[in-house]
Amino acid sequence: MLRALFVGLSENKTLRRFAERSAVGRRVSGRFVAGTEIADAVRATQSVNRSGMSVSIDNLGENVSNPEEAQQSARLYQQILDAIVANHLNANVSLKLTHMGLDVDKEMAREIVSGLVVRAAAMQPRGFVRVDMEGSPYTQLTLDFVHELHRVPGHQECVGAVIQAYLKRSESDVEKLLSEGIRIRLCKGAYKEPASIAFERKDEVDANYIRLMKILMKSETYHGLATHDENIIREAQAFATSEKIARDAFEFQMLYGIRRDLQQRLVRDGWRMRVYIPFGTEWYPYFMRRLGERPANALFVARNMLRW
């Protein structure tokens, strides 16, 4: 229920306008967001890289409403790719198609993302663009985009998809992506979806996650297991050991600011870890979804607000 409440709040435009403009809002969001500028993301990435982890940089934003905003997002992502090269960062980028103008003009969004993948493919070492997965109205469109981008000669290894374990359709989507060797990030899913298309109970989502995770781990492609769930991480480790899957054949992924202890422990034990680092002025929907995932986060934020 709490999760549904925060996902609902994440879509409230008035609250969003107020929060993103207020100084307190920006300070509170610092728990999960690296800052507002590319330089902030670079600093956070350098620090995470120093502790032996790779990074995926995400410029926060979704559902832009005009072509100028989409082109602005595109320029920012080109600058992030430049910053990765200039600062020798061990990082790739994650983006949302609605941030690249999918709702405004599909063709434009396609050109923008294609331009970013071309740039990533030309980087030394080669870069990578992860297309985040949004709510279910975008699932098929997003997967079609990734399939199409991946088919372009020279783009293999440079673009990947995200699969949400709470969706009932995901096993069939996984099969199609794997048949073309497309890299997948597996997550549980962060949006509010109807019971007709999504598992509702945590045990069902977890069971589907583990089933899909084993399929990914047995495939020949390099995938990301995005979760902070210790039970699932233990299952993955046990499966890797019993199936003799090398520790560098896949990676764990976690969000910036969440379970740093677990991130460091995994790296110490020789597992690969990538941290997803979001930055930007449009942090509100992302932040609200994170609060909804754990009641303690809302309490933490409320306590800090009282202190200021």
Ligand code: FAD
């Ligand atoms: P949960 O069952 O939610 O949590 C397990 C445990 O992890 C909790 O008990 C708690 O200890 C810890 N934990 C989880 N969340 C938090 C939190 N916010 N604060 C503190 N502790 C927490 N979702 C999408 O829909 N599309 C995407 O493209 C996408 N990309 C992602 C990329 C990465 C790298 C990660 C890690 C997640 C991504 N997600 C995405 C979000 C994901 O779908 C989940 O909503 C989120 O990761 C919480 O699920 P969980 O697997 O950690 O398990």
